[in-house]
Amino acid sequence: MLTTLLAALLASATPAMNCHVGGYQLSDGSTLDIAPTDSDALRWRRIDGSTGKLVHGANDTWTSTFGWTDRPDGKDVRFDDCAKGGITFDGIKGQRMPLQVQDVTFTGDGGTKLVGRLILPPGKAKVPIVVLVHGAEHDSARLFDFMQRQFPEEGVGAFVYDKRGTGDSGGSYTQDYSLLANDAVAAVAEARKLAGTRAGRVGYRGGSQGGWVAPLAATRTKVDFIIIGYGLAISPLEEDREAVAFYLKLKGYDQSVIDKAWQLSDAIGLILSSNLTQGFDQLEAAKAKYSKEPWYKDVRGDFTYMVLPMSSDQIREKGKPFTTWNVQWHYDSMAVLEKLHTPQLWELGEDDIDAPSGETLRRLTSLQAKGLPVTTALFPHAEHGMTEYEMKGDERVSTRYAAGYMPMSIDFAKGIWHPPYGASKVVLPEKAATP
Incomplete structure (x- = not known):
């Protein structure tokens, strides 16, 4: 997790936006997300975990490469002009989804200005809402957190915000989890206010360092669930x-x-x-x-x-x-988790070399034995970011997201449970069979 933080000392990325960024409904009933990257390329993602980088080529066609490799995967993408919102992905027609977007400025801990965005699925029905707590990154979550669209594309609202010291938010960048947790509490309040009568279940999704921040925030405000992606129960x-x-x-x-x-x-x-x-x-x-x-x-x-x-x-x-x-090097995760009775889903990568899951999984198992509502899911051949990979010499190159990872997250937010979720090894709480 701190690898991202340290790497920021050596390099920085310039955001590259494109009017084709958005969520699309394809004619076969599936969804597709088109996201920006830190270059002129785009990245497509599907709920099944498949993904590729899109590079603009001849005849207004975008060509795709497999995962994060440089190998062509045979998929081409064509976009209509931005006003029409049409797309042809790998021969399948589609249309940009009319997601409901509200941008907002709200106040975090100490009066710090934070900038956020609520994205809801089309319609007027009540929906669950996931408040996205991002990790150690220095970049704007509103630009680069693709989950802000992937959840709404599948019927779950999402609230995303630039944490303090990043993007358009004020304040200074910090690793003070308590301060960040207070900001996350403010984000939940803002999400509920903006959603109004459409707000159903509301909870956190914390990735990486967010696995320390989100549970702490949940001890300070009422939420219905917590989803942790490749986080840690150690310091x-x-x-x-x-x-x-x-x-x-x-x-x-x-x-x-x-x-x-x-x-x-x-x-x-x-x-x-x-x-x-x-x-x-x-x-x-x-x-x-x-x-x-x-x-x-x-x-x-x-x-x-x-x-x-x-x-x-x-x-x-x-x-x-x-x-x-103010990095909290000795942070005591278990002191927080032991008193937390909010249903939690921990999605861990079995091959995570940056944040190994072994000791965290053992500690979460001890919480399950005490009757706490903790569900764990260990995804084989998945590393930090929940991506699968292939080897190029001694280096790993990501090829896709783990199958079942996003469907599991979406279902947990909805309060339903329909396994199997890819090849994940799931252990449910001892006193409950479902979330």
Whole structure:
């Protein structure tokens, strides 16, 4: 999760919007979402998890590549002019859906101006509403969170907002989960107010870092459900340790190697969690001791691998933003989750190398044993972002979203349950058979 945050120190993306962005109803009864990317390309997504990048080519045709690879997938897309809203996707005609959109400015914690958007399905019927709490990203959720349309395309309203310090919202970027949770409380109130009589069940969907923020917000306001995508029930420092161990195990190393690698991870964690005041000597000593070991090149973690190549001076320079973001390195997730009686769905990736699911799943199982309304779903061959992947050398390249991931999220928001959901391994609460 903090990988996204650290990467923002090294690069930034320029939003690229296009009038064809939107939700479409195809003539075969299915839906299709067209989303912007950080380039001139577009990205299509379907509820079954399939996706591809669209590049504008000759004869006003957009050609698609498979997932996030560079391989053509044989799908072409043609759009009518924007006023007509028509589309032909892989030979299937479709039309832009008349989703109901309301943009709003509202007030977060401390009077901070936040900018949000409510998107409802067509019609006047009461619908569930998902308030989207995004992760560690620095970009605008109103631009890039495609779920703001995918939920309404399938009959569930969505409220999306730029968190403080991002997009058009005011305030400073922060990793203070308590502050972000208060903003999320304000977002729920705003969503209910805007939806009026159309508001049915209202709940949170938190992705990645949102898995820390959304449950905390739910202890401060009444919601009907919480959906967590690839979140954690451990702290950010524990996350990095788990990620170091997980990747080394994938590479075939035993616990004795992991124990040594943790010396590197713990030193880097101390540097960051002490606001760059401690841990440098420990890190230099561990580097000197292990840098020539064969496993050293395979030390990854969530943030360790990005810091490890840096000198102490480089860490002090590039790490300055951390001293102002108020990252809650020792955050106690379980203290929140143990007192939360709101129905929760945790969707985890079995192969997540950034936020490994093993310890989180064990902790969630302990909550289920105590009778708390926690449903877990482990998706095989899925990583952070709930994408499946193929290998290109030592690198993973995402190919699609896990089958069943979005249908499960949509059904949970609606309060229904129609398994199976792809190949996911689902464990329901001990005292309940459905959400």
